[in-house]
Amino acid sequence: MDVADAIRTRRALRVLSDRSIGKEAVSSLVEAARLAPSCFNNQPWRFVFAQGEPALSAVRDALPSGNNWATRAPLIIAVAARRDDDCKLSDGRDYFLFDCGLSVSQLILRAVELNLIAHPIAGYDPEAVKEALGIPEDYVVITLIVCAHRGDDDSLLSEKQKESEPERPERDPIDDDFFLDSWGNPFTE
Numbered sequence: 001m002d003v004a005d006a007i008r009t010r011r012a013l014r015v016l017s018d019r020s021i022g023k024e025a026v027s028s029l030v031e032a033a034r035l036a037p038s039c040f041n042n043q044p045w046r047f048v049f050a051q052g053e054p055a056l057s058a059v060r061d062a063l064p065s066g067n068n069w070a071t072r073a074p075l076i077i078a079v080a081a082r083r084d085d086d087c088k089l090s091d092g093r094d095y096f097l098f099d100c101g102l103s104v105s106q107l108i109l110r111a112v113e114l115n116l117i118a119h120p121i122a123g124y125d126p127e128a129v130k131e132a133l134g135i136p137e138d139y140v141v142i143t144l145i146v147c148a149h150r151g152d153d154d155s156l157l158s159e160k161q162k163e164s165e166p167e168r169p170e171r172d173p174i175d176d177d178f179f180l181d182s183w184g185n186p187f188t189e
Helices: 003-009 023-034 055-061 067-073 094-113 127-135 160-164
Strands: 047-050 076-082 116-121 141-149
Touching: 023 047, 023 094, 023 141, 047 055, 047 127, 055 076, 055 127, 067 141, 076 094, 076 127, 094 116, 094 141, 127 141, 127 160
Parallel strands: none
Antiparallel strands: 047 076, 076 141, 116 141
8 A cells, every 4th residue: 555545545433343453563553653753853752552451441441431432442552742852943833742743644554554443532531541551740642542453333433423434524625725825825736
């Protein structure tokens, strides 16, 4: 699979299998994330792979009911970083979130290539995740990535989630978000 295919194929699906993900696949996800670019090669990201017990159960307990579907996943990855570990630019931009996003994106595309779902979520109790995984207090838990093989049992999904599962959500028209030479001048293909 080439990158363009992985981008087109990627979906944040919620119907998961509880089948375990092998060590080789997990190592491949680590390598994809680790090789991401970062400001001055600071590599501010820290990934905690919750796959064994009691870590996985503790992370599952940090999920709200709206993310109940994620409790079936055999792997949940916490991504954390500290603002001070990356570039702080003169105009006030803290680059650590962007750099972590680059790393997560590479991990997600590798997961697609391995026929895995890697679904990043924002809905969780960050303090409970820190406690469950021993993440130091001065780190920000940026996201959890719910990782699994595709499943066929949608019983953990809400009715709204079941309706959205079959098709990729619609994207904004290109000229709403992409401009050429100046803000508001639509990028046309």
